[in-house]
Amino acid sequence: MYNTTAVVMDDFIIKYISAYIELTPEEEDIIRNQNLIKPFPKDTVLLAEGEHARECYFVLKGCVRRYHIINGEERTTDFYTENQSIIPVSYSTKKPSEYFLSCVEDTVIALGSNERNEELIKQIPKLETMLVQMASEMQAQNQIEMDNFKNLSPEERYRNLTETRPDLLNRVPLNYIATYLGITPESLSRIRKRISRNR
Amino acid sequence: MYNTTAVVMDDFIIKYISAYIELTPEEEDIIRNQNLIKPFPKDTVLLAEGEHARECYFVLKGCVRRYHIINGEERTTDFYTENQSIIPVSYSTKKPSEYFLSCVEDTVIALGSNERNEELIKQIPKLETMLVQMASEMQAQNQIEMDNFKNLSPEERYRNLTETRPDLLNRVPLNYIATYLGITPESLSRIRKRISRNR
DNA sequence: AATAACAATTAGCTTAAGTTAATTTCTAAT
DNA sequence: ATTAGAAATTAACTTAAGCTAATTGTTATT
Numbered sequence: 046m047y048n049t050t051a052v053v054m055d056d057f058i059i060k061y062i063s064a065y066i067e068l069t070p071e072e073e074d075i076i077r078n079q080n081l082i083k084p085f086p087k088d089t090v091l092l093a094e095g096e097h098a099r100e101c102y103f104v105l106k107g108c109v110r111r112y113h114i115i116n117g118e119e120r121t122t123d124f125y126t127e128n129q130s131i132i133p134v135s136y137s138t139k140k141p142s143e144y145f146l147s148c149v150e151d152t153v154i155a156l157g158s159n160e161r162n163e164e165l166i167k168q169i170p171k172l173e174t175m176l177v178q179m180a181s182e183m184q185a186q187n188q189i190e191m192d193n194f195k196n197l198s199p200e201e202r203y204r205n206l207t208e209t210r211p212d213l214l215n216r217v218p219l220n221y222i223a224t225y226l227g228i229t230p231e232s233l234s235r236i237r238k239r240i241s242r243n244r
Numbered sequence: 245m246y247n248t249t250a251v252v253m254d255d256f257i258i259k260y261i262s263a264y265i266e267l268t269p270e271e272e273d274i275i276r277n278q279n280l281i282k283p284f285p286k287d288t289v290l291l292a293e294g295e296h297a298r299e300c301y302f303v304l305k306g307c308v309r310r311y312h313i314i315n316g317e318e319r320t321t322d323f324y325t326e327n328q329s330i331i332p333v334s335y336s337t338k339k340p341s342e343y344f345l346s347c348v349e350d351t352v353i354a355l356g357s358n359e360r361n362e363e364l365i366k367q368i369p370k371l372e373t374m375l376v377q378m379a380s381e382m383q384a385q386n387q388i389e390m391d392n393f394k395n396l397s398p399e400e401r402y403r404n405l406t407e408t409r410p411d412l413l414n415r416v417p418l419n420y421i422a423t424y425l426g427i428t429p430e431s432l433s434r435i436r437k438r439i440s441r442n443r
Numbered sequence: 444a445a446t447a448a449c450a451a452t453t454a455g456c457t458t459a460a461g462t463t464a465a466t467t468t469c470t471a472a473t
Numbered sequence: 474a475t476t477a478g479a480a481a482t483t484a485a486c487t488t489a490a491g492c493t494a495a496t497t498g499t500t501a502t503t
Binding site for chain 1: 312314319321331333336337342343372375376379380381382383384386387388389390391393394395423424426
Binding site for chain 3: 236
């Protein structure tokens with residue numbers, strides 16, 4: 046069950062964690078031995094509406110899209126790319142998921158579960174400190190995104206996106222981007238035209 | 245320095261914490277002895293734009309409004325009422341605050357700071373478990389609010405607010421509500437009229 | 444009770460987003 | 474290379490939000 050992808054990706058995780066806390070070589074090994082890294086081909090549905098999320102995800106490579114289906118239409122609510130964690134609401138609340146998670150590209154993910162996380166924390170208690178820090182950062186980031194969304198017009202939101210996550214525009218279809226911005230694909234087309242007209 | 249308000253409010257805190265973890269009588273005393281409960285009169289600014297937040301807040305009674313000033317206009321971005329925690333972005337990032345926090349009513353708040361929290365956690369390590377749980381709940385709640393905001397029209401957002409936080413409409417001026425919903429007070433007026441017309 | 448300050452509504456006009464439908468462009472599969 | 478299907482754009486029309494300004498309603502203060 047040896048997996049080249051996993052071996053390379055382990056180093057990304059170690060590096061990521063090391064930005065928060067210092068790991069001894071032994072602790073690094075504990076993490077490496079977890080072997081919870083999995084590649085998913087494009088279009089894999091990680092979580093479907095109605096399902097109970099039993100895992101949380103850390104994107105090592107690729108892109109995951111979060112979307113709701115409302116009146117039969119897909120409404121994208123978030124994109125997760127390299128080094129972003131996904132904690133499904135369903136994972137926290139233990140209720141059926143309101144939304145889908147699906148891979149927009151071939152994606153490599155580190156999987157977490159309550160049981161495994163607790164086990165890991167028992168072995169490396171420092172990890173809990175990291176968790177608290179990460180939670181606080183995510184909370185801050187969420188708030189900033191919400192504030193931007195509320196205070197900016199659709200056009201400003203689009204401009205903002207081209208600045209804060211320019212990569213997304215190249216790796217994700219525009220109709221996904223549109224609903225992510227809270228508008229229709231037609232509106233996004235017009236906005237892009239308007240912007241290109243005025244240079 | 246004995247304070248009646250604080251004595252009563254302490255019980256709320258104990259009760260709130262007990263929903264997450266079990267406290268021994270000794271631990272309850274430790275928390276009570278913190279004495280970090282303060283009343284603030286209406287219109288007190290807890291945090292101003294540009295300031296560094298050194299405290300986080302837990303609202304025991306009253307209402308705190310978060311707002312940005314954009315082009316000289318106040319844009320409300322959140323309301324915090326009983327049993328809600330406020331962790332300013334500035335508190336997490338150590339950067340100057342982008343927004344204000346101010347009391348809409350006379351408000352009683354439990355104050356937290358990194359130093360005091362760490363001290364407390366040293367004495368009651370269980371508290372860290374609670375923190376992680378709370379963070380996870382807040383994260384879920386934030387996501388749900390963001391999704392609602394993105395996927396609902398202004399009118400639907402207003403209707404949704406009347407269902408999820410009906411108290412707010414009675415305790416907060418409508419012009420605050422309007423910007424909180426991401427619209428102008430004029431638009432909110434029209435929406436309310438539209439709704440009352442159609443019963 | 445009168446007044447000042449602020450909150451909320453109303454009106455008219457402008458602008459842009461939603462909706463429906465058609466057309467063009469792009470992509471992937473045979 | 475051709476074609477089918479999807480994505481993106483365009484257009485025409487409808488609807489509602491933003492903006493400016495005026496008016497009415499409410500609250501607090503003297």
